[in-house]
């Protein structure tokens with residue numbers, strides 16, 4: 001997964017990669033050249049007392065070192081830029097993909113893991129690519145070059161590598177093998193911490209009100225501890241790597257000195273050559289250490305790459321067919337025929353063969369007990385998910401044959417839990433129609449019975465709204481969400497229990513004010529309160545996902561027992577008639 005992902009996302013940076021390659025090559029060649037020069041200074045300069053040669057070769061060494069430094073700095077700079085750009089591109093790709101997800105994919109993956117994957121996992125891949133970009137060429141060239149140079153200095157001494165190298169590779173390999181499953185576990189546990197934290201931050205008021213801080217702290221503590229345990233286990237293994245490499249490296253140098261001593265004594269080797277050999281030996285082992293760094297990061301980055309690729313490879317369930325042509329849904333005829341819907345993984349459908357008609361200029365109300373499927377029904381009309389059976393049509397088009405954005409353009413949805421975005425009241429109201437004038441915004445606020453409270457704010461339409469709309473009350477948020485839908489002037493209004501936070505008189509005033517603006521639109525209202533819907537042109541009664549009655553209030557009072565029961569639980573017999 002990691003290699004294809006890197007291949008795909010590094011493709012646009014081919015030129016930079018080539019530059020890094022050349023710079024690394026220059027740096028490595030320079031590094032390999034230096035010990036040889038040093039040996040010459042000792043053996044030909046110092047031993048033979050040739051000061052001129054020492055100066056000359058010293059100068060060359062200085063120049064080569066300078067080249068090495070410049071190449072290293074430049075390679076790290078370009079490499080870091082590419083790695084950062086890769087991180088940015090991965091995050092952008094993830095964000096773009098998540099934006100296409102329908103409710104189904106969101107439910108399957110879940111917000112916490114999507115956040116971890118876009119941040120922590122991307123960071124892992126980014127870190128590994130940085131390491132690769134700074135060491136990828138250096139390590140193998142240094143290893144091979146170092147080996148060649150060591151052989152040139154002394155073939156017998158190079159036999160040492162036959163023992164040292166396999167020992168190093170095998171011991172590191174064993175450690176890495178144990179690290180891989182731990183990293184997978186670690187990412188999963190970060191998801192869990194994120195999930196618990198998210199839930200607790202969002203539910204902080206409820207937690208306090210129910211005095212559950214202790215239990216919640218414990219729950220978080222447990223998730224935290226589980227992550228710590230696996231991180232410590234992985235860290236323990238990781239911390240063994242460096243000492244192993246250092247141990248092997250130092251032992252090798254000692255061995256080389258010991259062996260070299262004999263060979264110098266027998267006249268087979270010169271002092272300078274031994275110094276150079278030791279340098280090359282260290283270089284070879286250093287390159288193994290560099291590779292170790294990469295091997296250390298590789299398993300974690302690979303797990304992360306798998307998690308990123310899973311998101312990128314998840315196909316949205318609400319999509320336009322290949323042959324979909326753009327359409328404008330202007331009139332707002334909604335027809336559900338035998339619409340059935342099951343949530344993924346659920347045993348039974350939530351909606352069973354629902355037939356529903358909503359016409360422009362009319363108000364269609366949906367009423368039913370809690371959990372009867374009202375919100376799900378609204379989601380089907382808004383194409384937040386597709387029906388698993390039957391059809392949902394707008395203006396005679398089966399929604400599955402349309403581009404989702406064409407459907408959404410026709411819909412003014414006021415969800416059960418209204419959501420506002422950070423910005424101002426004006427920016428939120430213009431969400432569906434950016435070119436709306438201030439006058440139109442005020443008009444929409446008036447209809448939504450929100451004008452007064454906005455006027456009372458010194459900054460009026462420019463009043464700041466914090467993330468999620470947390471600095472306005474629930475009722476105000478609901479009214480602003482209604483105003484936002486009104487500004488959009490859609491062909492179909494979907495009010496999902498949007499009037500529940502309003503008192504009776506405000507609810508009535510709002511419905512009267514809405515009438516002229518929705519005169520040409522289909523209005524679908526979900527409500528628990530009978531007074532909100534009793535004058536609707538058509539009332540659809542849902543019971544456990546089935547339509548058990550359709551008609552006007554008087555018709556249903558006569559014909560539908562479920563409706564009668566709901567009405568009589570809220571109104572007296574006289575009020576209801």
Ligand SMILES: Nc1ncnc2c1ncn2[C@@H]1O[C@H](COP(=O)(O)OP(=O)(O)OP(=O)(O)O)[C@@H](O)[C@H]1O
Pocket residue numbers: 107343344346350368369370371372373374375376377416
């Ligand atoms: N994301 C989901 N995954 C699985 N089941 C779900 C999901 N959302 C809702 N349900 C189930 O579907 C059924 C209908 O839910 P829905 O929200 O449509 O009901 P509702 O009539 O709008 O309820 P309420 O009046 O309480 O808002 C419920 O039994 C609920 O448990």
